[in-house]
Amino acid sequence: MDEESGGTRPGLGRRERDILALEGRGFPGPGAKERAIREELGLAPVRYYQLLNALLDDPRALAYAPVTVNRLRRIRDRRRAER
Numbered sequence: 001m002d003e004e005s006g007g008t009r010p011g012l013g014r015r016e017r018d019i020l021a022l023e024g025r026g027f028p029g030p031g032a033k034e035r036a037i038r039e040e041l042g043l044a045p046v047r048y049y050q051l052l053n054a055l056l057d058d059p060r061a062l063a064y065a066p067v068t069v070n071r072l073r074r075i076r077d078r079r080r081a082e083r
Contacts, residue, residue: 012060015041019052020065023072 012020018041027033037048055061055069056076062069 012058012064015051016055016058016061017064019048019055020061020068023052024065024068 022033022036022040025036027036034045037043037045041048043051052072053076056073
């Protein structure tokens, strides 16, 4: 089945890989990341963060970008503990 079709996939789709790649980058100032999300991925920031949060629980994402996923999981866990 095609990797982008949403069927059973052994690896991540292009959009998922692009989200993880964007998370691995640094941004110069406020609003730059949100602008990149809109311009490069064509997503609203809210939808981007929904997809990103789901990716953090996906073992395929961990295998693809372990440093990024583990860093984001630590941040998420810390924020949850503060609530």
